[in-house]
Amino acid sequence: MDRNSSGGDADNFDWDTEDELEIDNYAISSRSGVSLTNGESVLGTTEAGSSADSPNSKLIDHFVGMGFSEELVAKAIEENGEENSNLILEALLQYSASSLASSSNSKLIDHFLGMGFSEEMVIKAIKENGEGNTDTILETLLTYSALEKSAPVQHADSDNYSSDYDGSFLDDFTDIDSSDDTEETLNPDSDEESRLLYLTKMGYSEAEASVAMERCGPDSSIAELTDFICAAQMAKAADALFPVEDRKPFCNDPNYKKRRNAGFDLWKRKKQMKLDKKLLNEDDHAVHLPNPMIGFGVPTEPDQITQRTLPEDAIGPPYFYYENVALAPVGVWSEMSRYLYDVTPEFVDSKYFCAAARKRGYIHNLPIENRYPLLPFPPRTIHEAFPLTKKWWPSWDPRTKLNCLQTCTASAKLTERILKALEAYGDEPPLNVQKYVLDECRKWNLVWVGKNKVAPLEPDEVEMLLGFPRNHTRGGGSSRTERIKSLGNSFQVDTVAYHLSVLKDMFPGGITVLSLFSGIGGAEVALHRLGVPLKAVVSVEKSEVNRNIVRSWWEQTNQRGTLIDIPDVQELNGDRLEQLISRFGGFDLVVGGSPCNNLAGSNRHHRDGLEGKESSLFYDYCRILDLVRLMQRNQ
């Protein structure tokens, strides 16, 4: 195999030096003076006690209202007593996690419950259709609903409800087998009184409904109103997971409401794509990608934003940093934002940091002032990154940046085909040939390594582009294909390091990190290159090869902290987290990028959105982050 495309002999700087020395040098980055802002936030501890006059049934109702089954709630109360609601909640979360892990069936049931169907109907539908085809189950459920004149309803999103939206989907999901028929005769958007009545019937208090109607204006739809109320509740009830007495149970917990919406979102995306797109664009919650995609700013561009206001509930500790592909299906980022305390995502294209594009969104609660980049700056054009290619680069190939580094690489045979296509001509092949070659080059990130000869990037070249030490992914019996795949799934280190750089002065004594979906350790490498000591890293990563890579890096860089690796994210339940938190005194940072498989545009087969098989692990990130926050606040 040709290796002559190697950029290793780049003369502008040396990627070949010993890793440790090199990394140590990076750590000594010169920096502008940093005025440390106080990143601490004022956090009241949650009042967790149940009120004295609260009978057992009220407590049960409360948790049932959050979406847990009555059986589980009873069990949790029996095991933990009535006194400590936190313990009960923890137990419930644990049950849910383990039941999700053990039974695909319950996941399926939950999925449809989340859409607002009753458990009874869902079980019946699954029994009739089997577990295999979710679409037929959905059809059946919709049929049931139509029969009962009780289809699911979506409260919090205004984007799937408008005047031309089919009214049959407007219903109250509280009790599907409700005996009264008010829904049929009530036109919720007709006048103020009807809407008020409708909202109270939905379980909102009269006060909430009135305030919402006042704030949203006389022409607001039910969906807008519920959206407003939901937002208000989220802001208010964020920390208080416990009853506000004048609210109906199912409205208490914003996460519950959000989860119900999540299921419906899937249905919505599938059936109402066109309509949604139109409506989403008018929706305040629609996330739009910035152009240029520089987030709050990048070191190489003039526009910088140094101030932002985080939603109160988003403020740490711990700090969190979540990453995923920017070009996810419509609605995914607003959903993720909703789950992550309504923090606005920061979209950044790594082409501003290195020679390859990498459009990613980051949701985090880090300060954004006084960021600084890793030094030295990595090469930012193809020619700088691979000087040897300059000699062979045709004038008709205008690329200066590579496209996104993906998980697959072109075959060596494609090189041959392109060679053959070009050989017949001189310096200026016909336009159609140029287009063919350029298209292939762009699709596969090919670079010129000889006359008429292109080649895909080698793993070590991708390592360099992504900011990893050379040979980072080598070893552990990892093939070229596997290395490319692991790298393709990774962070761009310089980009992430720029965002994490604010931690340097906050944690001079080192940092304790919970790293979910660690992959090949992009976050760890970034922190290390920033010179942030790693006191302890708890790393969750499914792939054994990747775990070996991180472990090997950990040893080779003479880390003095503790590295714990956990293969399965489900293993990280309340118990395990409590152990780890008490052992390390809590986590300072929860970092991770959950799988993008079902979000990425390259996926022909299962681009199913957030509810997809792998991408739904996003909810585990949220689950774990929620648990960490809860536990550390009650310490």
Place this chain on the structure above:
DNA sequence: TAAACCATGACGGGAGTT
């Protein structure tokens, strides 16, 4: 058997035009 190879489009944003 492990690694390499290859066929497989849809979706969404941006820019321009009508």
Place this chain on the structure above:
DNA sequence: AACTCCCGTCATGGTTTA
């Protein structure tokens, strides 16, 4: 507004090769 065209996208599953 609505239309066109252009372009890029952390991939999967089956088949062939070494």
